[in-house]
Ligand SMILES: NC(=O)c1ccc[n+]([C@@H]2O[C@H](COP(=O)([O-])OP(=O)(O)OC[C@H]3O[C@@H](n4cnc5c(N)ncnc54)[C@H](O)[C@@H]3O)[C@@H](O)[C@H]2O)c1
């Protein structure tokens with residue numbers, strides 16, 4: 001099928017590349033010229049395991065192209081994905097201006113051929129109908145500019161386009177895997193023809209033709225109305241963030257009563273009603289989605305006169321969790337002024353280069369505020385030679401430079417290479433061999449044998 005994906009970030013580029021890989025003809029549109037040049041040269045502007053390989057395969061197969069020209073993309077695609085960012089405004093509300101610009105642009109380039117306009121961006125509930133209105137506005141403006149005498153009140157999307165909500169559930173760091181092996185596909189919309197086209201588009205994925213385990217039953221496809229699909233996305237992220245805040249709260253109680261949250265998480269996670277995933281206590285959740293999506297849902301609830309007490313607490317626990325590491329450093333080193341703290345990991349989770357709302361940023365700010373010097377080593381960012389917009393932190397090129405003259409280390413990101421560092425050598429280089437394991441990830445016994453004082457989170 002002919003597909004256009006507008007916005008080539010973590011979601012758009014992965015979606016475009018995976019759809020091309022399963023045989024569709026994809027044009028990816030982005031308004032960032034630099035990014036488009038990189039992709040046209042066959043490279044991925046983001047780090048995502050497996051992405052470069054499928055990009056190369058799809059380019060070689062002639063199934064994917066990149067452009068800044070929205071008109072070309074709209075003309076090409078029977079299915080048009082909107083996959084631009086929806087960051088948080090200072091109020092917590094979702095900033096939908098990029099979605100609006102794209103919807104208007106699509107409207108202005110419609111030529112009469114039927115299109116399915118798919119909202120893959122995470123958008124406030126009710127946005128499906130709003131997108132439809134903006135597309136019609138864009139169409140009306142284009143007609144007016146072309147000198148057509150039209151009655152805008154009579155403009156109708158019928159037969160011209162339908163809007164479908166198709167929320168995305170991929171995780172950064174495993175985005176390609178998640179796209180080929182989804183737990184479910186959610187399609188929200190009112191028009192059966194548009195839904196049928198989406199089912200045809202996803203058929204190879206639903207039938208597990210590109211899955212790791214092809215013997216699994218087909219991927220469940222959940223068909224809903226537009227608003228319910230939009231809500232599924234927010235509810236899923238809010239639930240997962242709440243699950244983490246829950247175990248973090250349990251960890252904080254464990255710390256006080258002398259229990260071990262790692263053992264507790266195992267003990268409760270084996271209950272199939274609870275499940276063992278997303279029960280890793282630590283210094284809190286971050287990233288480009290959970291923080292903004294939970295805040296946006298709270299904001300939506302407030303708009304409708306409802307106080308989302310549980311979700312507000314989810315955020316509050318997380319805010320506190322990020323600075324628990326500081327409290328633990330203060331308990332261990334007493335005063336932080338003049339001390340040097342080394343961060344193991346910067347990105348919000350392993351296997352990504354994404355620093356959006358990374359807990360490391362909060363730690364760097366707080367440590368600086370308290371007069372500590374901050375160094376960091378990240379397996380990905382340290383190799384790139386760029387500062388990644390980080391200030392007040394010295395990004396080291398290897399872990400020995402990081403450890404050198406540090407008063408404490410903090411494991412911020414659970415990159416797997418951190419499991420097997422030469423901790424004995426690092427302890428020798430440090431002023432005080434203390435390690436705060438912000439992810440309860442490392443082997444306490446191994447670290448103690450290497451000479452470290454080990455401090456976990458409720459562990
Ligand atoms: N990152 C994730 O893991 C993830 C997962 C699920 C859902 N989502 C949602 O998907 C959406 C996209 O997220 P992302 O992380 O991929 O964002 P991103 O910031 O990485 O990428 C957005 C892209 O859109 C481009 N863009 C902005 N305005 C444009 C325009 N007018 N025309 C063409 N291109 C334009 C930007 O240049 C950028 O390349 C968001 O709503 C997000 O909440 C993200």
Ligand SMILES: O=c1ccn([C@@H]2O[C@H](COP(=O)(O)OP(=O)(O)O[C@H]3O[C@H](CO)[C@@H](O)[C@H](O)[C@H]3O)[C@@H](O)[C@H]2O)c(=O)[nH]1
Nearest residue numbers: 168169170171172244278279280284285286287289348349
């Ligand atoms: O047990 C856990 C699991 C995760 N985290 C933290 O939670 C954050 C988010 O992790 P994860 O969910 O793995 O990464 P994301 O790429 O942010 O993916 C989430 O956000 C995406 C964007 O909406 C959704 O598509 C995904 O389904 C959803 O998992 C990270 O800071 C993790 O360190 C924990 O602290 N403990």
